[in-house]
Amino acid sequence: MGQELIPNGSFEKYQNCPRQDNLLEEAVPWYNPNLATPDFYNQCFPTNQIEVPPRTGVGLARLFLDQGWAEYLATPLTKPLEAAKCYYFEMYVSSRNPNQYIAGTIGAHFSNQPLTSTAKSLLFAKPQVLDAQASTVSGSFKWDKISGTFEAKGGERFVTIGSFNKLPAMLAFYYVFIDDVSLVPIELNLGNDTTLCGRKSTYLLNAKTPGATDYRWNDGNTSPTYLVTKPGKYWVTVTTPCKILSDTIVVDYALNFTLGRDxxxxxxxxxxxxxxxxxxxxxxxxxxxxxxxxxxxxxxxxxxxxxxxxxxxxxxxxxFIKPPQLDLGPNRELCGAEVYTIKPMFAEGTFAWQDAFPQTERTVGRSGTYLATVTNACTTIRDSIDIDYGECGCVVYTPDLFTPNADGLNDLFQPIACGDITLKSLSIFNRWGELIFHTQTAPFQWDGFVNGSVCMGGVYAWQIDYELQQREKISQKQKQGRLIVAY
Incomplete structure (x- = not known):
């Protein structure tokens, strides 16, 4: 925040403790610019006239407004305003009767010479800051803010506060209490470039600006403050109703080192x-x-x-921890319908199959390479095992004889094959070559019935269509043979 230009803006100081009304001049250096009678109260002398406690501290001022009667507060500034420079003004008002308050009338006028009048009516001046709200006073004896920004013409040395537009149209007087009057230049200063000790050091940048409506830091942050946690160049743009400000700061670290993470x-x-x-x-x-x-x-x-x-x-x-261990065993060559159960040996880590198979041990019946890993905080190791049916052939096996007599023994004709084979269809033919049974759906088996009746004993033929997949090669195959049905 910039330098405060309103002296005794909270009405805390006085020459003599005010013990009655109409003693604004005791709140030095405030003064009365016309012949009306503004009031100054301080809790150094408690009185029923202090109808609302001061917003801060122990003092406040009061203006009385009525038909043909306008009271004002005025004070010299601590220093003249600078030409083309923006300023932010605010004060707080409170009233017993909000419905009597006339919005759009109370404000502050800044001038090179003091405003004065030998009358008690409105002062003819255009305030730089004017209450612009439709309903400023929110409730009985509640403090509400009137604020605004303006660009100085230069040389303004006095401020006058009161009503500049209108007074009550009839005798319906009301009081307005005033406290915490402030005027500060709208400035932005992040400070000088600075150097911090090490990377654990932090630095809070404060871009709070009176009247600001938007903050935008170099990384898009919109807070009025920014916590620096690493060296670099930082900048902010601040938008106010009067102007757009920006500033940049470089933050360096004298000993910016780290040994690394655990x-x-x-x-x-x-x-x-x-x-x-x-x-x-x-x-x-x-x-x-x-x-x-x-x-x-x-x-x-x-x-x-x-x-x-x-x-x-x-x-x-x-x-330090032990490295993981993993052994899936030697590669295996299988024959026919033989299957193999892989039993991994592992330690010092978490085991997982690469294809996400859920159990640790797995029984396989198809050619392929099976991969697994064991992982701990140290590292991940991998192992694989090859299963191959190619050495002795992956074939379809069928029985030569079956007895569909429902005795629970050998009642079905059902081919079997190794895992590399996928059956597609099973067909049965009689001795004259006529098709008597066909299926393309698992299970691929025949129970000896034809059209609902058990077949006669004798010699039959079968045909199986299947698909053979080994490694990356897929082949379409067919096999035929003889079958004896006996009872």
Whole structure:
């Protein structure tokens, strides 16, 4: 915030404690610019005239407004206003009867010479700040703010506060209490470029500007303040009703170093911790003073560096663990419909199949490469096992004889195959080559019935269509054979 230009803006100071009405001049340097009788009250002398407690402190002023009667407050500023410079003005008003308050009338006029009048009526002046709200006073004896910004012409040395537009049209007088009058230049200053100690240091930038309607930092942040946590150039643009302001600051760090995050290493590994280059001194946790430190065991390690009154310390925790272990076993060659259960041997970590198979052990019946991992904070290791049916052939097996007599033994004709084979259809033919059974849906089996009746004993033929997939190759296959039905 800029320098406060309203002296005694909260009516705290006085020459003599006011013990009656009409004593504004006691609130130095405030004065009465016309022949009306503005009031000054202070709790140095409690009185029933103080109908509302001061907004802050112990003092306040009061204006009486009626038909043909206008009271004002006036004071010299602490210094003249500068030409083309923007200023922010605010004050707080309160009234017993909000419905009597005339909106758009109360304001502040700034002038090179004091406004004066030998009458008690309105002063003829155009205020730079005027109450622009439709209904400023929100309730009986509630403090409400009147504020605004303006650009000075230069040389203004006095402020006059009161009604500049109208007074009550009939005898319906009312009082307006006034407190906390303020005038400050609208300025933005983030301060000089600065240097902090180390990366744990922070720096709060304050861009709070009177009357601001928008803040925009270099990263898009819209708060009036910004917490710096790393070195760099920072800038902000502040929008006010009067002008747009901007400022830039560079924040540097004298000892901007880190040993890194806490880390976990495998046994037999090592870690070299390094301090910043060209530092004036180094002090490690064991008292040594070299620029680097070799870590080979569990522990907490720290480095302290001091420079020109700046002391920075950083710490790192290093843990060593055993590396993970994994063995899926040797590659396997399978024959026919043979299956194999892979039983991984692993330790020091979490096991997972690459294809997300949910169990650790898995039974396989298809050619392929099966991959798995074991992971811990140290690292991840991988292993694989190849299953291959190609060495002795992946074939379809069928029985030569079946007995569909419902005795629970050998009642179905059902082919079987290794996992690389996918059956597509099964067809049965009689001795004359006529198709008597066909299915393209699993399970691929025949129970010996034809059109609802059990077939006669004898010789039949079968045909199976299937798909063979080994590695990346897919082949369409067909196989035929003889079948004996017996009872």
């Amino acid at each position: 880390t976990t290493l495998c046994n037999a590994q090592s870690l070299t911790l390094r301090g910043p280059a060209n530092a004036p001194n180094y002090r490690w946790q064991d008292g040594s003073g070299q620029p680097s430190f070799q870590v080979a065991q569990n522990g907490t390690y720290s480095l302290r560096i001091s420079q020109a009154g700046c002391v920075v310390t950083d710490t790192i925790r290093v843990s």
